[in-house]
Amino acid sequence: MSAVAQLKQTALADRLAVLESPAGGAWANEARADARARLEAMGLPAPRDEYWRFTRPASLNAPVPVPAAIFDHGCEAPVFGAVDRLTIVFVDGVFDPDQSDPLEMAGIEIERLADAAGKDIHWVRELYGKLEARGQAPVERPFAALNTAFAADGVVIRVTGPAEKPVNLVYRHENENSDAMLHHVVKLEAGADLTLLENGPAAARFNKVLEVEVADGAAFHHVRTQGRDHERQAVTHVFARLGAESIFKSFTLTVNGRLTRNECVVEMKGDNAVAHIAGAAMGDGSDDAFHHDDTVFVTHDAENCESRQVFKKVLRNGAVGAFQGKILVKPGAQKTDGYQKSQSLLLDDDSTFLAKPELEIYADDVACSHGSTSGAIDEEAMFYLRSRGVPELIATDLLVLAFLADAIAEIENPAIADDITGRLDAWLQRRRS
Amino acid sequence: MLKINNLHVKLEEEDKQILKGVDLEVPAGAVHAIMGPNGSGKSTLSYVLSGRDGYEVTEGSASLDGMDLLGMEAEERAAAGLFLAFQYPVEIPGVGNMTFLRTAVNAQRKARGEEEMSAADFLKLIREKARTLKIDAEMLKRPVNVGFSGGEKKRNEILQMAMLEPKMCILDETDSGLDVDAMKLVSDGVNALRDEGRSFLVITHYQRLLDHIKPDVVHIMAAGRIIKSGGPELALEVEHNGYADILSETA
Numbered sequence: 001m002s003a004v005a006q007l008k009q010t011a012l013a014d015r016l017a018v019l020e021s022p023a024g025g026a027w028a029n030e031a032r033a034d035a036r037a038r039l040e041a042m043g044l045p046a047p048r049d050e051y052w053r054f055t056r057p058a059s060l061n062a063p064v065p066v067p068a069a070i071f072d073h074g075c076e077a078p079v080f081g082a083v084d085r086l087t088i089v090f091v092d093g094v095f096d097p098d099q100s101d102p103l104e105m106a107g108i109e110i111e112r113l114a115d116a117a118g119k120d121i122h123w124v125r126e127l128y129g130k131l132e133a134r135g136q137a138p139v140e141r142p143f144a145a146l147n148t149a150f151a152a153d154g155v156v157i158r159v160t161g162p163a164e165k166p167v168n169l170v171y172r173h174e175n176e177n178s179d180a181m182l183h184h185v186v187k188l189e190a191g192a193d194l195t196l197l198e199n200g201p202a203a204a205r206f207n208k209v210l211e212v213e214v215a216d217g218a219a220f221h222h223v224r225t226q227g228r229d230h231e232r233q234a235v236t237h238v239f240a241r242l243g244a245e246s247i248f249k250s251f252t253l254t255v256n257g258r259l260t261r262n263e264c265v266v267e268m269k270g271d272n273a274v275a276h277i278a279g280a281a282m283g284d285g286s287d288d289a290f291h292h293d294d295t296v297f298v299t300h301d302a303e304n305c306e307s308r309q310v311f312k313k314v315l316r317n318g319a320v321g322a323f324q325g326k327i328l329v330k331p332g333a334q335k336t337d338g339y340q341k342s343q344s345l346l347l348d349d350d351s352t353f354l355a356k357p358e359l360e361i362y363a364d365d366v367a368c369s370h371g372s373t374s375g376a377i378d379e380e381a382m383f384y385l386r387s388r389g390v391p392e393l394i395a396t397d398l399l400v401l402a403f404l405a406d407a408i409a410e411i412e413n414p415a416i417a418d419d420i421t422g423r424l425d426a427w428l429q430r431r432r433s
Numbered sequence: 434m435l436k437i438n439n440l441h442v443k444l445e446e447e448d449k450q451i452l453k454g455v456d457l458e459v460p461a462g463a464v465h466a467i468m469g470p471n472g473s474g475k476s477t478l479s480y481v482l483s484g485r486d487g488y489e490v491t492e493g494s495a496s497l498d499g500m501d502l503l504g505m506e507a508e509e510r511a512a513a514g515l516f517l518a519f520q521y522p523v524e525i526p527g528v529g530n531m532t533f534l535r536t537a538v539n540a541q542r543k544a545r546g547e548e549e550m551s552a553a554d555f556l557k558l559i560r561e562k563a564r565t566l567k568i569d570a571e572m573l574k575r576p577v578n579v580g581f582s583g584g585e586k587k588r589n590e591i592l593q594m595a596m597l598e599p600k601m602c603i604l605d606e607t608d609s610g611l612d613v614d615a616m617k618l619v620s621d622g623v624n625a626l627r628d629e630g631r632s633f634l635v636i637t638h639y640q641r642l643l644d645h646i647k648p649d650v651v652h653i654m655a656a657g658r659i660i661k662s663g664g665p666e667l668a669l670e671v672e673h674n675g676y677a678d679i680l681s682e683t684a
Contacts, residue, residue: 379486384523384577385533387483388593389511389541398536402527402576 008043011061015044015146018063022152024117027125035129035148042140051139054322054354055261055293060143060235065205067176068231068258076426078170079199079225080419085168086110088155092173092203093180095153099170106164108194113154113183124156127185131211131239135265139297144237144263147209151183159192159218166195171202173229178203184210188218190243195413196220201227201257206234216243216270222250223416225423226257230287233259244270244302251411253420254281254292255427261293268298268305268333278310278410282400282424284431285318285351293322296340300333300366309340312407314400315351326358329366336366344374345403347396397428434632435459435482435601440493442474442481451477453657454493459601462629466643467636468668469654470676475636476520478654479605483517484510497601511537512544514600518590518607525577530589533577534559534596541597562595566622583610584618591622602626603634608642620645640672653679 001009021032045057059066088110089099095112103110116124129148135141157167169184180203188194192215202208214220226234234257240248254260266275275298283290298307313321323342344353357370377399385395401424411417435458442452451474459465469475481488482495484507495502497513505513525533539549550558563573566588578586587607594602604623608616623633623646635646643651643665651667652659655676660683661667671679 378525380523381525383485383507384519384525385537386507387485387511387517387519388533388537388597389508389544390533390537391508391540391544392506394536394540395508398528398533399525402525405527 004046004048005043007046011044011046012039014063015061019150022114022117022150025120027120028117028128031129032149034133035145038133038136039142039145039149042142042145044142051295051324054324054356055259055291059233059259060205060261065177065179065203065233066231068173068204068229068233069176070173071201071227071229079423080168080197080416082419083166083168083197083415085166085197087168087170089170089172090153090180090182090202092175092178093153093182093206105167107159107161107192108163108167109158109160110167111156113156113185114152116156121156123158123187124185127187127211127213128156128183131213131241132209132237134241134267135237135239135297141237141263141265143207143235144209144239147181147183147207147237151181151207151209154183154185156185157187157194159186159188159194161191162193163195166197168197168199171198171200171206171227173201173203173227173232176204179205181207183208186210186212186220188212188214188220190215190217192218194220196222197416198222198224199227201229201232202234204232206232206236208234208236210236210238212238212240212248214240214242214246214248217245218243219247220249221412223411223420224251225253225420226260228256230256230258232257235261236263238264240266240275242266242268242270242273242275244272246270246273248273248275249410249412250277251407252279253423254279254283255424256283256287256290257292258289259291261295263295265297266299266307268300268302268307271303271305273302273305275306276308276310276410278308278407280312280404280407280424281321282314282404282427283319283321284316285320290315290319291322292320294325294342296325298327298338300327300329300336300338302333304335305333306337307339308410309342310407310410311342312404313344313353314347314403315344315353316347318350320352320354322354323372324356325370326360327368327370329361329363329368331362333363334365336363336368338366338368340370342372343403345400346374346376393432397432400428401425434461434463435495435497435634437495438493440481440495441491442477442488443491445487445489451488451657452481455657455659457652457659459632459634461632463650464627464633464635464646464648466648466651466668467634467654467659468638468651468671473654474657475654476605479517479603479636482603483507483515508540509544511597511599512541516594516597516599516602518587518594518602518604520606520609522578522586522590524579526579528577530575530577531559531573534593537593538596559596562592565625566592566595567618568592584612584615587611587615587619588622591619595622595626600630601632601634603636605636606638607635608637608639616642617645640668643668655680
């Protein structure tokens with residue numbers, strides 16, 4: 001065994017030593033055992049792994065998390081509070097029925113994973129861990145396999161028509177030492193429509209997997225904010241498989257957090273599908289640390305599909321942003337329209353943006369492009385604003401919001417987009433005062 | 434109102450002197466024009482007065498109502514009543530025109546210790562001012578200057594001027610890129626703002642604009658200095674004979 005492989009296995013053995021397999025029925029035990037086998041074959045990430053060159057996995061690998069202080073939100077209105085929604089609350093990774101709405105709504109079946117794992121629900125059985133397993137090639141994602149093997153809670157949702165209102169998963173962080181894993185499975189049947197909202201830090205260290213099957217003609221809208229606890233760490237994965245004429249749109253807002261790695265793996269299997277994946281991240285390295293990594297893999301395996309990746313990062317005081325985005329166009333995926341944009345706004349010389357855009361194309365009639373930039377505040381715009389009497393700090397914030405605007409524009413629901421913009425604005429204002 | 438004494442300015446990046454001793458005084462309520470060939474330093478003068486980075490004042494002074502302009506930040510100059518209508522108004526994608534203007538109006542008010550304008554009052558005022566400049570509601574909602582035609586950009590500059598109500602307005606080649614109708618519209622907007630407490634410094638290449646915005650005094654600038662000053666007839670002379678005569682006469 002090579003030295004690197006040895007490191008990976010040692011890290012895994014240390015981690016496994018402190019984990020317990022959750023209780024479940026036959027199918028769940030089998031799915032978890034399969035995941036564990038996948039995990040054992042790969043080990044945990046090591047610093048020299050191709051997809052971990054920009055982000056150090058050590059604190060995500062460690063058997064116990066680094067404690068994270070709880071962020072005091074004061075009297076601030078809850079995220080998505082103005083949206084009529086079904087709220088499901090997890091506290092440090094455990095479902096809390098008292099704070100949650102009853103799990104029932106027109107157009108959907110919904111259950112917590114801890115319950116569903118003990119029952120034989122065919123659509124859960126057919127999906128749990130399956131998209132994660134598909135997403136392990138060509139790039140390994142050990143934390144996702146770890147999650148499938150050990151996550152005890154989460155939700156399973158089946159949507160059969162237009163959902164009556166959005167489902168909001170709220171992740172509260174109340175214990176400074178919590179190490180949470182949640183695994184959600186969402187199945188949208190043909191023509192169904194669901195908006196899934198997620199917010200909150202969840203834990204000192206959070207590992208989350210979301211598997212989404214979007215059948216023909218269905219639409220899935222996903223908006224999340226990751227919680228402002230400065231010291232929190234998170235590794236999250238979204239695995240989506242899209243049918244013909246389906247729509248998948250995902251937007252993530254991240255401010256603060258010591259370490260965040262968000263992976264999104266989308267497979268377009270039916271013709272004319274649309275996938276938009278967007279993220280806005282804003283971090284200040286002087287608040288403990290800020291390291292944000294977006295790793296995206298979009299596979300076009302059908303004709304005439306459109307994919308967009310729009311990722312924007314505002315970095316200051318030693319903050320680090322990373323983007324690894326890939327578009328793979330398989331043979332026969334003609335008329336693919338794939339685009340990725342990853343941009344950073346560096347507010348000082350101490351911050352760093354690392355980007356690795358990749359295109360791999362095996363069809364001849366496609367339009368694929370990428371644009372990656374990093375730059376400072378536009379001096380012309382700055383002078384224009386100041387010449388009108390806008391002080392430098394306010395002008396900077398206006399330009400920061402402007403920079404993030406095209407990522408936020410990917411949120412389709414205007415009320416939710418306004419909520420996000422308002423929060424960014426408030427965050428910037430608080431920093432100024 | 435505006436007093437410039439022996440102003441010498443060089444570029445920060447390279448050792449190049451642009452202004453070589455400009456003397457100029459614009460009294461309250463007056464309209465002065467500066468004409469001059471390309472590269473004479475007209476735009477530099479407007480940028481230095483409004484506080485753009487990249488220039489170094491090596492000698493001389495500039496003041497607005499007795500306040501030393503050169504020691505102030507750009508936003509402080511604006512709050513003190515200075516306004517520059519840009520030759521090339523800057524496009525700022527992502528910042529709404531309304532948000533921008535409201536932020537500017539209230540920042541200036543705050544800097545002067547005045548109360549901020551309410552959203553309702555602001556809306557009422559901007560609609561009224563926009564109407565006279567034929568700026569529609571759609572243009573107010575769009576990002577600052579993005580996708581605006583040349584004429585729209587210049588009208589937007591005048592709208593900002595009308596909203597901010599500065600004491601000293603510098604118009605840097607506001608006529609460039611305008612057709613006859615647009616020039617009339619922009620000039621009407623400027624003339625509507627003429628007031629005994631407000632002064633204008635109009636920088637232009639052409640006499641045409643001065644047909645609409647009638648100056649009290651015309652200055653000719655060349656090689657970083659004002660080489661001749663006179664009445665409106667000086668602009669006509671330039672229009673007919675070019676700068677060659679004046680340049681040779683003062684050389």
